[in-house]
Amino acid sequence: MLIVMRSDATESDIDKVIKVIETLGFRGHAMPGETRTAIGVTGNKGAIDPAHFENLPGVADAIRVTQPYKLISRDLRPEKSVIKIGNASIGGGELAMIAGPCALESREQVYEVARVVSESGARFFRGGAFKPRTSPYAFQGLGVEGLKILAEVRDEFGLNIITEAMDEAGVDAVEKYGDCIQIGARNMQNFSLLKYVGQANKPVLLKRGMSATLDEFLLAAEYVMAEGNYNVILCERGIRTFATHARNTLDLSVVPAVRRLSHLPVIVDPSHASGHAYMVGPLARAGVAVGADGLIIEVHPRPEEALCDGAQALTREQYLDLYEESKRIHEVVSESVSLAAEIV
Ligand code: PEP
Ligand code: MN
Numbered sequence: 001m002l003i004v005m006r007s008d009a010t011e012s013d014i015d016k017v018i019k020v021i022e023t024l025g026f027r028g029h030a031m032p033g034e035t036r037t038a039i040g041v042t043g044n045k046g047a048i049d050p051a052h053f054e055n056l057p058g059v060a061d062a063i064r065v066t067q068p069y070k071l072i073s074r075d076l077r078p079e080k081s082v083i084k085i086g087n088a089s090i091g092g093g094e095l096a097m098i099a100g101p102c103a104l105e106s107r108e109q110v111y112e113v114a115r116v117v118s119e120s121g122a123r124f125f126r127g128g129a130f131k132p133r134t135s136p137y138a139f140q141g142l143g144v145e146g147l148k149i150l151a152e153v154r155d156e157f158g159l160n161i162i163t164e165a166m167d168e169a170g171v172d173a174v175e176k177y178g179d180c181i182q183i184g185a186r187n188m189q190n191f192s193l194l195k196y197v198g199q200a201n202k203p204v205l206l207k208r209g210m211s212a213t214l215d216e217f218l219l220a221a222e223y224v225m226a227e228g229n230y231n232v233i234l235c236e237r238g239i240r241t242f243a244t245h246a247r248n249t250l251d252l253s254v255v256p257a258v259r260r261l262s263h264l265p266v267i268v269d270p271s272h273a274s275g276h277a278y279m280v281g282p283l284a285r286a287g288v289a290v291g292a293d294g295l296i297i298e299v300h301p302r303p304e305e306a307l308c309d310g311a312q313a314l315t316r317e318q319y320l321d322l323y324e325e326s327k328r329i330h331e332v333v334s335e336s337v338s339l340a341a342e343i344v
Contacts, residue, residue, distance in 0.1 A: 001041040001048045002075055003028075006060040009037065013058025020052055029070075031077045031230070036060070038077060040070045042226045069261075071225040072218050072232075077263040083231045085203050086160030086179035088123035090233050091265030095330040096294025097122035097323055098162055098267070102309035103131050103139060104146035110153060112301045116316045118157040120323050124180075125150070125159035126296055129173075130166045131308060132186050139307040147177035154179070162205055162296075168196050175202050185210050185237055185272070188220045198227020205296075207235045207269070210248060214257050221264060234258055234266040235296060236287075238273030247275025247312070250283050255290045267294035271312045277303065280314055281322045288329045291337065295326060 003017055014030055017039055021028035026043040041048060050062035063075070070076060082091040090096040099117045104110050104127045117125050129146030131139065142149070150161045164182040165171040171193070174181045180203045187193055188209035197204050204224050208217045221232045236255060238248025250273035258266045268287030270280045284295050300306045300313035314322065 001044065001050070001053075002063045002065050002070065003039040003041070003053050003059060004061045004063065005037045005039065005058050007036045009058030009060075013056070014039065017053060017056055017059065020056065024048065024052065027226075029076075029225070029228070029230070031071070033077050034079050038075075040065075040076050042070060067261075068215065069218050069222045071230070072221050072262045072264055074261060074263050079263065081230075081263045081265060083203050083233050083265055085124065085162070086154070087158070088160050090124075090267065091293050093334065095288060095327055096124060096265075096267065097326070098124035098126045098294060098296040099299050099319060099323075100126035101128075101300050101306070102271075102298045102313065103128045103307055104142050104149060105139075105307050107149050109301065110146075110149050111156075113299050114153045114157050114159060116299060116301075116319065118159055120320055122323065123160055124162055124294075125153060125157070126162050126182075126298075128164050128182075128308075130164055130170050132164070132166055132184050133308070144173050144177075147173055151177040165193075165197070167193065171197055171200055175200050178202065180205050180233075183207060188212055189216065191223060194220055194223035195227055198224040198229045200229060203231035203233065204229060205233045205235055205267075207237050208239070208251075208254070210238070210240045212239070214254060214261075217254070218258070218262060221262075232264050233293075234262070234264050235269055236266065236273070236292075237269035237296075246273070246279060248273050250274065250287070252286055252290045255287070255292050259291060265293040267296055268292040269296045271296070271298040271309070271314075275309075275312050277312055277314055277318065280312060281318065281325070284322050284326050285329055288326045289333055291333065297322065 018028035029040040053062040131141035161178040162180040165174045182205045241249040270283035299319045303313035
């Protein structure tokens with residue numbers, strides 16, 4: 001059920017609708033939009049009778065939802081969501097650049113990359129303190145010590161910190177030291193973790209599972225939002241296919257597919273999608289061209305020495321070139337997209 005409020009509905013009209021939803025034993029999620037607020041209902045197993053709402057003050061319409069997702073949907077919020085992370089945002093007019101090393105390795109390495117990212121004008125810094133490694137013998141990350149370095153980086157460079165949590169203790173720690181909690185591809189369907197970050201008070205960067213369909217990806221975001229955390233950014237990072245020339249296959253078509261169904265911002269990760277530094281620039285440009293709201297890029301001062309994902313890490317110069325080219329493409333795309341919207 002989706003309750004669409006009239007544009008002149010007051011706060012108390014909205015509160016009244018939410019009270020009625022709660023009295024029925026469900027949860028109401030108010031999503032303010034540019035022209036009107038819509039309220040999504042979750043927790044109901046079957047259809048709800050619209051008659052409960054149609055005579056309440058300020059209600060324009062009560063609509064049954066037939067799709068499996070409610071809160072991620074453009075039916076609830078027709079305009080795109082802009083998600084605030086620290087003192088910057090993703091999904092607005094500007095291309096969001098999130099850059100940094102795959103893994104935080106040492107204070108020196110983190111500072112070296114942070115300086116490059118800050119000088120480039122990017123607003124977001126990435127870097128894993130808890131690393132999901134295929135082998136238990138591979139470098140597992142610096143843990144909380146790494147998060148403390150990230151918190152220093154934020155103070156020193158004014159960068160907003162995005163870093164992965166793999167379990168509940170990790171979420172608590174990232175909530176304390178970082179600005180945005182990354183849920184990695186391997187955890188996209190870890191439903192208890194999704195519910196847990198749904199109760200966190202920091203935004204969530206949700207990466208697509210490597211074999212996830214669009215529906216599964218969107219429903220993972222729905223899990224987070226159903227708990228009350230509406231600040232979700234989706235990230236396409238490549239999926240497993242039969243191809244062996246790249247680490248994964250970047251599914252660019254998911255960007256317009258997400259856009260059609262959801263108000264959430266979507267970014268592209270060409271680093272994990274390709275696994276090869278020489279492919280990262282071209283795929284980043286392609287991601288921006290299909291309408292991504294941002295990019296997440298791995299950078300290392302000396303890729304050959306990286307403790308994790310060195311083959312896909314960009315050097316300072318490669319990263320700076322990629323960022324400049326991507327910004328230029330983003331400008332053209334935003335202009336032509338708004339022009340197209342005017343023509344339609
Ligand atoms: C990462 O971004 O550090 C990472 C591990 O990515 P993914 O979860 O997409 O593999
Ligand atoms: Mn990596």
